[in-house]
Amino acid sequence: MVIGSARDIVEECGVARFLFVDFPLGNPCGKPWDRGMQDAIASAALDLLERAYVPRTTIQRPEIWNPSDDLGWRDNFMRVDYSNRAALARAGQARRRAQAAAKAGQSDG
Amino acid sequence: MRRRLVSDAPRPEVTDPLRGAAQALHWQLGHRGYIMLQRRTHPSFVRYIDKSREYYAAHGYDKPYAWAHYADVPFCGLSKPLAESRIGLVTTADRAPREQGRDARLYAEPVERSEPLYTEMFWDRDATHTDDPESFLPRASMARQRDAGRIGSLSPRFYGLPTDYSQRRTLEHDAPRIEAWMREDGVEAAVLVAL
Structure with missing residues (x-):
């Protein structure tokens, strides 16, 4: 259960x-x-x-x-509403950039 | 506006879940003199599937997580009375910080282990905390149930199935491992607490 x-x-x-x-x-x-x-x-x-x-x-x-x-x-x-929608979108972009950079760093190494 | 209406009187303990609805009705009639109809435009429980889909979409992730769904669900009754049965507890908490490899994450530990459990995954950090392990893994509560004779015994180990987003790994690797540990320990019924 x-x-x-x-x-x-x-x-x-x-x-x-x-x-x-x-x-x-x-x-x-x-x-x-x-x-x-x-x-x-x-x-x-x-x-x-x-x-x-x-x-x-x-x-x-x-x-x-x-x-x-x-x-x-x-x-x-x-929560997702008008007050935080833009901030959430920016946080998502920053996270994807960080992940892409980490991946590029791994393949270089 | 949605509003939860609460009686002034303490709600009685429901001692028989299958009679719970009748007891709740009796409580409302007894203390209010009428049945309190509540009208709601939304379900009272939080819709996490909808919330998380919209939350990650707002972050720009366009592929929503696909949650597990079964059309048919198996059921097995207890093979002997609860007071003679051995109960095993399963938690989704980790026993170590998350950076360790995934294979090291599954575990079976002595039920009296006092080292902290790690709860880094999905829960509500604004509303509450996980500083009291009994609030998500009822080892002491179940030990008291055992001491009161309610269950036969508590498994000497509890089992860790830390949160994992891969349903394939959960089904093909993790669940059989947990089941094997439970069979080694003679567990007859499992209580899984999802954090």
Whole structure:
């Protein structure tokens, strides 16, 4: 079974059992240092392992990352809008130039 | 504007996932007196496939990553009760910094290993951190489940399948290696935590 926070990626692939924790990527087993939450999620994973009877069974945990603003982190991650589009394009160009230079350096050496 | 509506009352622990929906309904009726219908123009979960495609397109990469998809998914029930089964944990974190060669990246390490794990790949550095390994690899939590008699045992090793963008290498090389290690250790059910 899989524990994770990227619901679309795991469900597109398809797994036997999926425990979905709707948190920012990085802490699918519970908030850092929150042992009570981590134990609850581990226990839910075992429930799912034991009780699912068909593939692609997804259970969503009820925990909420930030009850006072649960949209901010969703909108911020990999954000693309008018304010950063030009900067992202420049970053991409710079990265491709650096990769091309590294490749040319390797073939010279 | 999308808005997540949250009840004032703490949500009860769902003890039976297959009855979870009924319990949630009971909770809403019990504390609010009515069923709270939420209307949304977008799914509540983050659509990472869409986000990452648009993000890399904005960087000028014109060939989007093609994610794995299976029409049919295998399923296998537990062969014996959970309380008698051996559980193995798999992580996508690295055990060493990334510059080492790829073949050195797969690993099986003692479950009580206390050296840090490395999480350099794709996760949300603005919203959170990975300083607590229990937040992405539940070794201590599962040990407590074992001590409580919930599972038979925890495998003496945990298994590292660090993030790799090659589906061919994952399928043909990495997965068989992890499976072989698990069989050596007598693992009967695997819990893979994707960082």
